[in-house]
Structures are given as C-alpha cells and as structure tokens.
Amino acid sequence: MREEQQQSDVPARRREPRRDALDNRDRVLAAAAVAVRREGTAVPMATIAADAGVGVGTVYRHYPSREALLNALTHRSLRLVVAAAERAASHDGPGIECVRSFLHQSIEHGTELVLPMHGGPALPDEEALALRADIRRTLTSILKRGERDGTIRSDATSADIVIFGAMITQPLPHIANWKTTALRQVVIYLDGLSPRS
Amino acid sequence: MREEQQQSDVPARRREPRRDALDNRDRVLAAAAVAVRREGTAVPMATIAADAGVGVGTVYRHYPSREALLNALTHRSLRLVVAAAERAASHDGPGIECVRSFLHQSIEHGTELVLPMHGGPALPDEEALALRADIRRTLTSILKRGERDGTIRSDATSADIVIFGAMITQPLPHIANWKTTALRQVVIYLDGLSPRS
DNA sequence: CCATATCCGGACGATATCGTCCGGATATGG
DNA sequence: CCATATCCGGACGATATCGTCCGGATATGG
Numbered sequence: 001m002r003e004e005q006q007q008s009d010v011p012a013r014r015r016e017p018r019r020d021a022l023d024n025r026d027r028v029l030a031a032a033a034v035a036v037r038r039e040g041t042a043v044p045m046a047t048i049a050a051d052a053g054v055g056v057g058t059v060y061r062h063y064p065s066r067e068a069l070l071n072a073l074t075h076r077s078l079r080l081v082v083a084a085a086e087r088a089a090s091h092d093g094p095g096i097e098c099v100r101s102f103l104h105q106s107i108e109h110g111t112e113l114v115l116p117m118h119g120g121p122a123l124p125d126e127e128a129l130a131l132r133a134d135i136r137r138t139l140t141s142i143l144k145r146g147e148r149d150g151t152i153r154s155d156a157t158s159a160d161i162v163i164f165g166a167m168i169t170q171p172l173p174h175i176a177n178w179k180t181t182a183l184r185q186v187v188i189y190l191d192g193l194s195p196r197s
Numbered sequence: 198m199r200e201e202q203q204q205s206d207v208p209a210r211r212r213e214p215r216r217d218a219l220d221n222r223d224r225v226l227a228a229a230a231v232a233v234r235r236e237g238t239a240v241p242m243a244t245i246a247a248d249a250g251v252g253v254g255t256v257y258r259h260y261p262s263r264e265a266l267l268n269a270l271t272h273r274s275l276r277l278v279v280a281a282a283e284r285a286a287s288h289d290g291p292g293i294e295c296v297r298s299f300l301h302q303s304i305e306h307g308t309e310l311v312l313p314m315h316g317g318p319a320l321p322d323e324e325a326l327a328l329r330a331d332i333r334r335t336l337t338s339i340l341k342r343g344e345r346d347g348t349i350r351s352d353a354t355s356a357d358i359v360i361f362g363a364m365i366t367q368p369l370p371h372i373a374n375w376k377t378t379a380l381r382q383v384v385i386y387l388d389g390l391s392p393r394s
Numbered sequence: 395c396c397a398t399a400t401c402c403g404g405a406c407g408a409t410a411t412c413g414t415c416c417g418g419a420t421a422t423g424g
Numbered sequence: 425c426c427a428t429a430t431c432c433g434g435a436c437g438a439t440a441t442c443g444t445c446c447g448g449a450t451a452t453g454g
Contacts, residue, residue, distance in 0.1 A: 395454105396453105397452105397453095397454100398450105398452090398453095399453100400449105400450085400451080400452090401448105401449080401450075401451085402448085402449070402450085403447100403448095403449095404445105405444105405445095405446100406443105406445090407442105407443100407444090408441105408442080408443090408444100409440100409442070409443100410440080410441070410442085411438105411439085411440070411441085412437105412438080412439070412440085413436105413437100413438090413439100414435105414436090414437090414438100415434105415435095416433105416434105417433100418431105418432085418433095419430105419431080419432070419433095420428105420429105420430085421428105421429095421430080421431085422427105422428090422429085422430090423426105423427095423429100424425105424426095424427100
C-alpha cells in the first residue's frame, strides 16, 4: 500500500526555488510596503498584487495571510534599519555625524519602512528581538563615541534616536517637499543632541 | 393645489436641533477620532457606531459619508490645535515655555488628533485655511517673543513647531508609557530650539 | 532539448462592509 | 400634559474584499 511513493522516509531533496518566484516575492514585499504606508494596513490584497504586477494568488502563496505579510514587512524594515545603523557607525567623523547619517538614511527609506509606529505589528518574536538588539547596540556605540569626542550630550539613549528616526519617516502627504521638511527637523534635533553649554 | 401646505415661501422656521442629537453627534466624532487612529481611515463605520454607543444610522445621519466624517475629524483637530496654541501664547513665561506648553498639550490630545500626517484628509477648504492661518499666526507671535527674550533661535518657524507637534502625537502602541517617551523627545527638541551658543 | 516540478493568474463562492430606509421611541414647544 | 417634529436603532439588499483552487505556463536539471 505504499508502492509508487518515492522513498518517503528520506526527507525528499527539494529543488531550489525558481528564480521568477523569488523575484515576485521581492516585488510583492516592496509594493506592499508602499501600499500599506499609503492606504493603511487594511489595504486590499488585490491592490498590493496589482501594484506588484502579479495576481492575488501569488501574494497569498508567498504570504498566506495579511498578518504574515505585515510581519514580513516589519522584519524587512528592521533589517533596513540595522543596515542604516551599521553604515552610520562606519563613518570616520565625530559621533554626531554618525547620528546625522543614520537619520538621513531613515528619511531616504521613507515609505519603505513599516514599523509599529507606522501601523505595523509589534513583533515580539525572536528574530525581531535580535534585530532590535542589533540596532540598540550599534546606536549605543555611536552615542558613546559622540560622548567621548564631545559632540553628543551624555544623557542621550539609543531609544531617543530610534524613536525620532521613526517619527521623521511619517510622510506629510499634503506637503510638497516633505524630505526638506524632515531634514529641517533633523537639524534642530541634532542641535538638541549637542552637549548643553 | 397648495392647501395643507404651511406658508412655503417663508423659509420655514426650524426647531432647534434636539439635545440628544447634539450629544450623539459629539460622541460619534470623539469615538471616530480614536477608532481612526487605532485602525486607520478604513475602520468600519459599524465599529465607530459601536464605540460611540449608537446605531450606524445615527453615524450616517450626522456624517453622510466617510469623507464627510474624516473632514469633520480634521476640522475638529485643527480647532483643538488652535485652542492649544492660544492657551500656550497666554502664558507669562519666556517664549520657549510657551512652546513647551503647546507641545505638552499636543501630547495630551494624543489620539484625539486626526491630521493629514495621521492619515486625515488634506482639507484645502476655506475654514481649514483660516484655522491653519490662526495656528501659524499664534505660533509665530510666540516665536517672536522667544527671539526677543533670547530663549528661541531666530531661524525657527511656526511650521517647525506644527510639524514636530504632529510627529510626537504618533502613538507608539508597543511602548507602554509613550507619553513619557514623547516628553523626552520634547526636552531634546526644545534644547535644539535654544539659540546656538 | 525534454520531462516535470514549480509557479502563475484570475475566476469564484464565502464573508464582510456599505449605506438606506422605516417603524417605533423621545424630546420639545405650547 | 399632549401633539408632533425630530431622532433613533438595526434589518436588509447591494457591493466589495477575502482567500482558495485549478488549468495552463514556465524555469530547471539532466
């Protein structure tokens, strides 16, 4: 009663995923980020599919539920923030310039980011915690450096930077050049981060 | 063929709206603000009705469409901001303390505010423009005062304050005490608003 | 090049939300 | 207190979105 089955006790070697499938997966995730930031987390899946140029079936195949999709979006955002923090930390200049770099990168990412503040899920899972820890560690080292070289006040914490970074990525749809506006807030905030005279 | 009609060429004197109707109207608007900030602008009308403790019919009677409701929410928010600015301006202390008061009041309003940054409509109508002008005027006078008494840098604009105020009213659902976090950002920002030494 | 595992699009039944409408309840003016 | 203008709740038909499923297309390994 088990003829015609492949040898089923050996976990069948699966092919690598097809290239087109991986491409579509990326396209869906990128389109979903923008769509969620534009229309909210209840944006119809059909809209995301259309924006990504695929059928709804493809969206559901890669992300079986809206929850799974939103979780993937937030993980992706956390990875983007980790990368931004590490790039900022690799700068040569004083600590405050690393912070500036981090905030500028956050602005550049713009509507690609879907974090809890933007309506994304809270994600208490292990991977998210690890990514958050990464961000905290890297930013803390930047702040320490700034404190040593006298460019950052000593009571600043990584949470301050993370929160402000998320705040300025709120797009201001009715303002034509919101990037300029965001950069302006960064200037003032960085002055606030300098040691008190 | 016009007997039994009241004299119809005189614009019929309407009764005042009933008290219960006005109460319901307010309850709906307040519940809608919180619901929209919690679930986005696509939140089901039935949810808003349930939160307000009324039937859906009552919501649609006062606000015939979702668009009308969102517009009313944003008008209400603008009125709240106007009031906050004027209360801040009536303080006796130096200019920077007026700004602090304004930002603290914004935090207190929290999820009552539904502005374009929070997903609300852009509202280019006449009343909204007048309210925005009010806000700009009042904040500008505060900044001027601060510049004169030496507590605020001279290049700060009312737009800076408005935008930052809207930014810190983004709630951070995954953070237990987001008010504390917001107040912390205000401290740093206000230091950034002080004149450079 | 061929066999086939993998993937795709989108139709379709199920479910959710919309916005109206009306029988009954209630506040108001006199 | 009474007549009635005003208002209310929620049922209901219309419409929108969900998530599955399968016939056909396509990339891959050999």
